[in-house]
Each structure stands twice: as structure tokens, then as C-alpha cells.
Amino acid sequence: MLAFDQEKAEQFSEQLLSLLNHAALALMISIGHRSKLFDTMSTMEASNSEAIAKSAGLNERYVREWLNAMVTGGIIDYEAEQKLYHLPPEHAAFLTRASSPNNIAVMAQFIPILGNVEDQILDAFMHGGGVPYEAYHRFHSVMAEESSQTIYMALLDKIIPMVGGLQEQLIQGIKVLDIGCGYGRALNLMAKNFPNSQFYGFDLCEETIMNANSLAAQEGLNNIHFLRRDLAKWHEQNQYDCITSFDVIHDQAHPKEVLRAVYQALKPQGVFLMQDIKTSSHVENNSNHPIAPLIYTISCLHCMTVSLSQNGAGLGAAWGEELAEEMLKEAGFTQIEKRYLEHDIINTYYIVRK
Incomplete structure (x- = not known):
């Protein structure tokens, strides 16, 4: 001893x-x-x-x-x-x-939001299962606020140009889908700046789709469409030139099925832009990550449990780059490139093609 x-x-x-x-x-x-x-x-x-x-x-x-x-x-x-x-x-x-986009106070809002579900999380610790999306008051609005710093403000100048040829295609006119679109701010921004392209946003939550449609109507946009969809039951073939997902895949109940559906819905020469949390799949490699405890906490108290509430995989926010690449390959993708942005310490950007 x-x-x-x-x-x-x-x-x-x-x-x-x-x-x-x-x-x-x-x-x-x-x-x-x-x-x-x-x-x-x-x-x-x-x-x-x-x-x-x-x-x-x-x-x-x-x-x-x-x-x-x-x-x-x-x-x-x-x-x-x-x-x-x-x-x-x-x-x-x-x-x-x-x-x-350097306002860290935005992220502090997650702490009281997650604290509100402590009793339900404790019950899940003892009996299994999970806590559904509906239990999280203000979570979507805070996520939208945080995404406006990492995604919205950098979308036109940094994120889109990162994908070779995408900006030119958007100007000419292509069909774009954003899965797990939330309030649709990123998609609205693209629709406003690329009027020749058609944009579609899918989300599971009725409240977010209602807000997204309201915001699009306020902008007077007629090249954008928001629809409520369960991505685990979504099946389309060769429909989209570009599919995006911003901080979405790790929350899914059935992420492998969703990635496979993305592969099938993408046109042969299309591109999948997947932004997700920048971690390793191995906890020992995350010891020096500047916000690893926060990521694992948000994962346990939200990302993982909302998936488990749907009898899902419970992937969690810290699924990591190694597992992400493995699952993308399993879905059928052969070209996977990882990119990083200086202003965004939280995320990895995957540029993925068939």
C-alpha cells in the first residue's frame, strides 16, 4: 500500500x-x-x-x-x-x-443550463437512459450565440474559402443542405450572399425549425427551405452538391447511419463539410487540451445523454478525430482532409469527398 x-x-x-x-x-x-x-x-x-x-x-x-x-x-x-x-x-x-468572436462569457451560459438537468442526469446514472432535448431550456439559443462566433462570423471569409472551388460553385448556383441546422443563421447568411443557389436546412426540433423559418422570412429569402427531419430516417440519393454539419454529428442517436445517409445524398462530385469538436478519441491525448474538462462535462450532461435518450449510440462530444475519420471511411468516403482555423480553438473542420 x-x-x-x-x-x-x-x-x-x-x-x-x-x-x-x-x-x-x-x-x-x-x-x-x-x-x-x-x-x-x-x-x-x-x-x-x-x-x-x-x-x-x-x-x-x-x-x-x-x-x-x-x-x-x-x-x-x-x-x-x-x-x-x-x-x-x-x-x-x-x-x-x-x-x-473572442467573447468567452458566451460559453459560461452553458454551466447554469447544464445544472438545471442535474437531477435527471443523476437518475440516468442510476437507471440508464438519457435526458431529451426538450429538457434543456435555452440550450439552442446559447448554441446559436456560440456558433455565431465560431461559424457565422467566419463563414464567408474563412470557412467557405477553405473548401476548394466551393465559393465559385455557390456563386454559379448549387444545391446545399445543412443537417442539424438549428436556428439556421449560417444557412440564411449563405442564402443571402449566394442568391443563385438553393439552400435546405434539416433539424429534429420543431422549435428550431419554427425560429429558422421566421428568421428567413424576416430576411425576405426565397431560396431557402427549413424542414423538420429525423436524420436517422432520412434517405435521399445524389441530391446535393454540398452538405454541411456544424457541431452536429456527435449528438446524433445513430451517427453511422446519418453519415451513410450523407454519403448517399451527396452527388458524386459533391463535398461534405463537417465541423465537430476538436479532441482525440483517446482521453490520455486530451490531458493538455485547454478546455477538455468543459468538453467532457457538456458531453456527459448534454451531447451523450440526448443521444442515449433516443436509444442511440451516445457518441459524445469527445468522440475525437480518430473515430470521426474511421466512421467517415465506413460510410464510404475516401477523401478526408482536416483543417483548423486560428480563431476557433474548439473545432476541427473536415472536408470530405466520395
Whole structure:
């Protein structure tokens, strides 16, 4: 039996206390984002809590307590003598909407969302099964907000040009499908900029399709179509010049079947652009990944369990590049290229052809 290492125990105790503080701060960062307190403070000089609350249109007592959490967490500066609070520009660069796509505060919203399903997840730990999509209040809207940073803002200038010849084809006019389209912001952007092409978006959730159609109608687009589809039961042959999936495949109940359906639906010279979480399939290779604990947590509390709720594979967000390539080959694809974008530390972009 190994001897008890007291120093190691004390270090771990300190690590746990730090972890609890950071977990609490994540909740407060989410509130700071949703209330626009970070946005408000980024435009103000050092101010007292009354002035900050007034400028933000919020209750002063709550704002003051939030500010004190931010001060003790090292996020906001404080001048004790005059009781003034200030958001340093170096911190605002990662906490405000103006700083997008570098606004990390967006991702903090996942923590309270996932916390809301803890009881259901615990039940699944004990009895199996999973938690369905419908249990996740605000998840789709936060995903859309996060995707707007990684996908939407880079789509025209970085992502589409990454696929050789795609931009020219879109200008001329092709048929494009986005599977798991969510609110359809990426597809709407493409439809708006490439009017000669036809765009289709499939999603399982009725709420997301309703929102996608509403947004398309607001834009006055007539070259885009959003439809509710269960991808596990979707079968088309040689229909699309380009199929895209943004952070979708790992959530699927039956990912192998979906990838096979993508292969069949793609025209012989078509391209499949698959964006998914950048990890290894082997946990030991993810030890130095900057957000590995967050990825595994989101996977356990959302991605994996929504798949299992449909009696699915439970692939999880950290399925990894090795398994992704293996499954793409099993689906029939022979040309698989992996690409990465500097602004996006979370995802791998797979450019895939038959």
C-alpha cells in the first residue's frame, strides 16, 4: 500500500477550493453576459455600484453583490477608498459582445443550463437512459450565440474559402443542405450572399425549425427551405452538391447511419463539410487540451445523454478525430482532409469527398 502523501493531499484540497470558486464565478459571468453588465462597464470609467446599476437599468443591490464577486474573482478592479469598480480593457476583450468572436462569457451560459438537468442526469446514472432535448431550456439559443462566433462570423471569409472551388460553385448556383441546422443563421447568411443557389436546412426540433423559418422570412429569402427531419430516417440519393454539419454529428442517436445517409445524398462530385469538436478519441491525448474538462462535462450532461435518450449510440462530444475519420471511411468516403482555423480553438473542420 502506498504511503499517504500529505503534501499532495493539501495541494489537491487547494485545487478543489479553487475549482469551487471558479465554478461560482462561471455562474456570475453568465449573469454578467446576459444582463449586459460587462458591455455596460466596458464603456464606463471607474464608477460606483449605483452608477453602474443605473447605466445598466438593473437593481443596485444585486449589481453590488455581483460586482463584489467579480472583484474577489479577479475579473473587475476595485478602488476601495472611493468604492469604484472598473472593468479593465484587457478583460473586456474576452467578456463583451463587442469583443466577439473572442467573447468567452458566451460559453459560461452553458454551466447554469447544464445544472438545471442535474437531477435527471443523476437518475440516468442510476437507471440508464438519457435526458431529451426538450429538457434543456435555452440550450439552442446559447448554441446559436456560440456558433455565431465560431461559424457565422467566419463563414464567408474563412470557412467557405477553405473548401476548394466551393465559393465559385455557390456563386454559379448549387444545391446545399445543412443537417442539424438549428436556428439556421449560417444557412440564411449563405442564402443571402449566394442568391443563385438553393439552400435546405434539416433539424429534429420543431422549435428550431419554427425560429429558422421566421428568421428567413424576416430576411425576405426565397431560396431557402427549413424542414423538420429525423436524420436517422432520412434517405435521399445524389441530391446535393454540398452538405454541411456544424457541431452536429456527435449528438446524433445513430451517427453511422446519418453519415451513410450523407454519403448517399451527396452527388458524386459533391463535398461534405463537417465541423465537430476538436479532441482525440483517446482521453490520455486530451490531458493538455485547454478546455477538455468543459468538453467532457457538456458531453456527459448534454451531447451523450440526448443521444442515449433516443436509444442511440451516445457518441459524445469527445468522440475525437480518430473515430470521426474511421466512421467517415465506413460510410464510404475516401477523401478526408482536416483543417483548423486560428480563431476557433474548439473545432476541427473536415472536408470530405466520395
